[in-house]
Amino acid sequence: MSSRRGFQATDLALVAVFAALIAVLAVIPPIFMVGAVPFALQMIAVMLTPMVLGSVRGGCAIGLYILVGVLGLPVFSGGASGVGVLVGPTGGFLWGWLLGAFVAGAVATVVLRRRPRKSMLPVWLFLVALVDLVCVYLGGILGLMAFAKLSLNAALAANIAFVGLDLVKGILACLIATAVLTAFPRLMP
Numbered sequence: 001m002s003s004r005r006g007f008q009a010t011d012l013a014l015v016a017v018f019a020a021l022i023a024v025l026a027v028i029p030p031i032f033m034v035g036a037v038p039f040a041l042q043m044i045a046v047m048l049t050p051m052v053l054g055s056v057r058g059g060c061a062i063g064l065y066i067l068v069g070v071l072g073l074p075v076f077s078g079g080a081s082g083v084g085v086l087v088g089p090t091g092g093f094l095w096g097w098l099l100g101a102f103v104a105g106a107v108a109t110v111v112l113r114r115r116p117r118k119s120m121l122p123v124w125l126f127l128v129a130l131v132d133l134v135c136v137y138l139g140g141i142l143g144l145m146a147f148a149k150l151s152l153n154a155a156l157a158a159n160i161a162f163v164g165l166d167l168v169k170g171i172l173a174c175l176i177a178t179a180v181l182t183a184f185p186r187l188m189p
């Protein structure tokens with residue numbers, strides 16, 4: 001989306017498609033939990049979104065996903081919904097997803113506008129995934145401390161358990177984003 005042409009119908013459709021993609025991945029039940037925190041396959045789409053849509057459209061996609069969950073559709077982990085989830089034990093992660101979309105999306109825009117070589121694209125996109133992960137964990141840790149009353153150490157431990165698998169999801173998101181952006185270069189944020 002160039003700032004000159006503003007938000008187009010295509011952008012609205014892309015926002016809806018990526019919000020739906022996150023919701024679809026939430027339908028698959030979490031394969032394990034660490035305390036109150038579920039394994040979230042949605043993280044693949046959460047990290048893919050800012051890579052492909054950039055900051056504003058990516059933030060809108062995550063915002064739309066959260067909105068439909070708050071309004072009652074069972075799109076949060078384990079089929080949860082409602083505004084209470086935003087201030088529940090995993091609420092901080094959802095705020096982190098939103099923050100991550102805006103921040104990592106801005107990094108994606110800077111990176112992609114430099115037109116990196118195709119062989120380097122997944123590497124640069126992995127940097128975007130890492131920035132996203134920092135935002136997600138920041139939100140998650142603060143949320144666990146504020147809403148679940150965990151100590152900083154307990155909140156850190158709950159996050160560390162997911163780092164390895166989240167990096168694998170980040171690599172998957174990079175590979176998907178590379179394929180999508182190579183096939184549809186006009187999508188680039």
Ligand SMILES: O=C(O)CCCC[C@@H]1SC[C@@H]2NC(=O)N[C@@H]21
Nearest residue numbers: 038039040076077090093162166
């Ligand atoms: O309640 C929700 O829907 C949000 C779940 C958040 C789970 C977090 S996201 C980062 C970390 N990686 C995972 O696989 N699970 C946690």
